[in-house]
Amino acid sequence: MQEYFYELAEFATSQLRGEEVYTCSFWAEDSDFVRFNGSRVRQAGNTKQSSITLDLIEGRRHCRGELTLAGDVQVDRVRLARMLENLREQRAYLPEDPFLLYAIEIRSSERTQPHRLPEPDDVLAQIMKAGEGRDLVGIYAAGGMHSGFANSLGQRNWHSSFSYNLDWSFYHTSDKAVKSSYAGFEWRPAAFEEKARKAKDQLVLLTHPAHTISTGRYSVFLAPTALYEIIDMLSWGGFGVRAHRTKTTPLLRMIEDGVQLHPMVHIQENTHDGIAPDFQDSGFIRPGKVSLIHEGRHRDYLVSPRSAVEYGIPTNGATDAESPLSLEVSPGDLPQEEVLRQLGTGIYISNLWYLNYSDRSACRTTGMTRFATFWVENGVIQAPLNVMRFDETVYRMLGENLEGLTRERELILDPRSYGRRSNHSTCVPGALIRDFRLTL
Known part of the structure; x- marks a missing residue:
């Protein structure tokens, strides 16, 4: 994914004309989503998506566009070249931007946080167990999120993080429910059990x-x-x-x-x-x-x-x-x-x-x-x-x-x-x- 983005950045650089420069941001995710209601899994799926946002600059005039990536380098090159042409045409009609500022000092970096996420089946089993005999409602989301930056001056930056987030409630009746969340980078069964125990105790008090x-x-x-x-x-x-x-x-x-x-x-x-x-x-x-x-x-x-x-x-x-x-x-x-x-x-x-x-x-x-x-x-x-x-x-x-x-x-x-x-x-x-x- 990182190399794919950098390859597209090199291609974008090759398409520049005259005094043009660009800045380009990349974003991607590979996320699992599970929706609960009545302590049952009602919807489950996975989302994989990526996109780039490119700002085409000449002097103090610039124009920005976003492109959802297909993941096929030949297809994405054609679409990227077309977007550059469109941005170039639009930029000609835009006024100068007096507050435009972008980095010209090259400060490349790379940071990938450890991947400690659990297997989805293990997490779901523990969540379902916590909801036994109760109305557990919520959404579990987990996976990797990736960000990148590139410009035509040669700067390259990359960041990957892997996290989970369980946003959930024990519903009692009417406006009475116990809402909780559990988020982090490494799922700890004992920590979740303690959160669930406290929520169960509060649920009893709501009666x-x-x-x-x-x-x-x-x-x-x-x-x-x-x-x-x-x-x-x-x-x-x-x-x-x-x-x-x-x-x-x-x-x-x-x-x-x-x-x-x-x-x-x-x-x-x-x-x-x-x-x-x-x-x-x-x-x-x-x-x-x-x-x-x-x-x-x-x-x-x-x-x-x-x-x-x-x-x-x-x-x-x-x-x-x-x-x-x-x-x-x-x-x-x-x-x-x-x-x-x-x-x-x-x-x-x-x-x-x-x-x-x-x-x-x-x-x-x-x-x-x-x-x-x-x-x-x-x-x-x-x-x-x-x-x-x-x-x-x-x-x-x-x-x-x-x-x-x-x-x-x-x-x-x-x-x-x-x-x-x-x-x-x-x-x-x-x-x-x-x-x-x-x-x-």
Whole structure:
């Protein structure tokens, strides 16, 4: 696959005219997908696909096209040559791009992560066993994802990763279910069994009569999957330099007014340990880590090549969207087994849903509790909690009202597969928070 891409890149170079240059990105996957419902396999299949995206450049004019590959070198050469001709014709009608920037320093690289994925039959057997006597619903996706970069200057980059992601629920009735996920690079049966055991215990608790509370402020514990939703919201323009300079970032008060999060909060883009490649579509190399928030204070931005030109600062290989791909929140010192005792009386929230900004410039978010959310008294879960709406600022949740982050973290892989499997990942702890505001 790697050599096939490089062969097409050499062919593209041979087709250039005059002062033309190109940048070219490659993407491919070989993924197994299994859909469960009622603890049965309802759909199973495998997807093998690959494509290239090529930007044909002359001076400051450029035009981009995408080509799904057939896997036959003769067929793909003909189609690639035709695409180059089409791009060349279209480019003649386009204006110059004042923010065009691509790598001219050749920095080739190759990184292939170990392939430790299990046999699908072994995984399915364990999943089916966990669902015996219950309504297990979900999707299992696993396999290799491959990324490449080439340009006509001679740079070549390659990245392969192999991961699995089980996004699943034990459904009880109505709006009551226990949602969970298990993702990683090497399937560990004991770890999955422990996750399934905890989910089964919560499923039993969901059979108890639901508890209703009034609006107000409560102590809460956000499980890693719940805190992930908050952190994912911050990724919507929270860390890119363009959003900061145009004052559309939800972290505006942190940048302009010096508002801080709790000193225990450290957020970074950790490309080294993620599943996304360490290079981007214009050929720039991403550093292993970029510290975004350090000790509760803003530290650095994600800077795309276009923003680098516009604002006169160096790029650090961010995407055009300047959103993180491999986000990481540092752990705290709260042991997971101490969470309920430290919570005392309050709410254990496993998941948050339907999040949005109620006041973007103030970093105020609103959303709903859902699924396995429980009322806790004196460190003991008493009953499932009926759905509630929250409205709270990140500055309070992860700032003045943050009481602790768990020592243990969870790796969450983005389960989206619209067109292709996502290579976004987040590693996040749970959070103990006081005075969390429920509004409805």
